[in-house]
Amino acid sequence: MNYQWYPGHMTKAKRMMQEDIKLIDLVIELVDARVPLSSRNPDIDELGKNKSRLILLNKADLADKNANKKWGEYFQGKGYFVQEVDSRSGAGMKAISAIIQEACKDKIERDRKRGIKNRPVRAMVVGIPNVGKSTFINTYAGKACAKTGNKPGVTKGKQWIRLNKNVELLDTPGILWPKFEDQAVGLRLALIGSINDEILNIDELAMELITFLKNQYPGTLEKRFQLDESEEKSAVQILEEIARVRGCLIRGGELDYGKASKLLMDDFRSGKLGKVTLELPEAE
Ligand code: G4P
Incomplete structure (x- = not known):
């Protein structure tokens, strides 16, 4: 709801x-x-x-x-x-x-x-x-x-x-109403899917998630998508690889970032990427 x-x-x-x-x-x-x-x-x-x-x-x-x-x-x-x-x-x-x-x-x-x-x-x-x-x-x-x-x-x-x-x-x-005024809070709620995706840019969310996982849960994306997650790779490059590995293409053979982003977010929200926590008490 x-x-x-x-x-x-x-x-x-x-x-x-x-x-x-x-x-x-x-x-x-x-x-x-x-x-x-x-x-x-x-x-x-x-x-x-x-x-x-x-x-x-x-x-x-x-x-x-x-x-x-x-x-x-x-x-x-x-x-x-x-x-x-x-x-x-x-x-x-x-x-x-x-x-x-x-x-x-x-x-x-x-x-x-x-x-x-x-x-x-x-x-x-x-x-x-x-x-x-x-x-x-x-x-x-x-x-x-x-x-x-x-x-x-x-x-x-x-x-x-x-x-x-x-x-x-x-x-x-x-x-209870969420604390939307805080942008970091809004982002985390969007990542877990508590805010309607239609009002958010799914590609941006996917890239935020990639950056977070790369830093806090290294190896997670490699394991799920058999891709190379090395340091110098940007979030966009990783999203690109996910699209390629999963065959997310639009007509003409171009990569479909939107589809790859949705696939990644669905995997995350349903726990297929593993058990992940987005915030820790010591950081607060
Ligand atoms: P609400 O009353 O607070 O608004 O939340 P609600 O119970 O409707 O739950 C929201 C979604 O969270 C539901 O998924 C529900 O199944 C899921 N959920 C609730 N508790 C847990 C839990 O402890 N673990 C997990 N993994 N999921 C939980 P949905 O996709 O909206 O519905 P459905 O696919 O389950 O039908």
């Missing part, structure tokens, strides 16, 4: 979040493990203050394992609970219930002291578009869950998914 973020949409998203956040104990924030900072909006810290916080490094299956570990430590160091997940396969999900209990133990203890027994923790999922919120909810909540009806005192229309006797999840995720 693609969103055009006009100021009006941002204000509306923020207002909805402010309303929903009042109802919950825990914010489950999804970030993309390949770009954990670029795919989050720090406004959620202000919106979610006084709430328990869990950050899920989603799409961990597409990201660099060492980098996932570093990001886990980074967010833990900032006081969040963190877990790596692959919402598509369900990997990493089993640990979440225990983490939720731990993250909300102060609230559970407060309830107990007030004589409130077994009130489930209420949580909501938030994140920028495309980060995997719906996939996560579907996989995590699974088929076993039951939707609970509207509750008295709760805003009309809100649906809660009963995950188990301890946790309820708001069934509609909160949508």
Whole structure:
């Protein structure tokens, strides 16, 4: 799903979040493990203050394992609970219930002291578009869950998914707006495919990716396309080789850069180039 973020949409998203956040104990924030900072909006810290916080490094299956570990430590160091997940396969999900209990133990203890027994923790999922919120909810909540009806005192229309006797999840995720103002952030979001390709120049994106991979993951392109990635070669020359190796031609036998760029970006986004992370905590 693609969103055009006009100021009006941002204000509306923020207002909805402010309303929903009042109802919950825990914010489950999804970030993309390949770009954990670029795919989050720090406004959620202000919106979610006084709430328990869990950050899920989603799409961990597409990201660099060492980098996932570093990001886990980074967010833990900032006081969040963190877990790596692959919402598509369900990997990493089993640990979440225990983490939720731990993250909300102060609230559970407060309830107990007030004589409130077994009130489930209420949580909501938030994140920028495309980060995997719906996939996560579907996989995590699974088929076993039951939707609970509207509750008295709760805003009309809100649906809660009963995950188990301890946790309820708001069934509609909160949508956070990306930080487009920062160009480096915009580029990383474009690389992972979170921004509509039609509004971007795919050749430029492909060349940015080639330059990044050459510097940070040398050998990746050589391995995938059996080409020579030597230092002196420019990104354009490498793109040219990809076009040649893969037979991306237009009529008349000329190389089709657009097709080669698309092919490269698709390979990257689907993990065919390997597990790649585009930003590291030490660089921030
Ligand atoms: P959203 O609600 O936050 O907007 O995101 P959504 O769940 O729609 O997921 C966006 C895309 O990311 C989907 O792919 C989804 O399958 C994929 N995805 C979500 N979580 C993971 C994950 O942990 N690992 C991987 N590899 N992919 C994930 P799509 O191409 O848009 O749809 P489809 O081809 O899966 O149908």
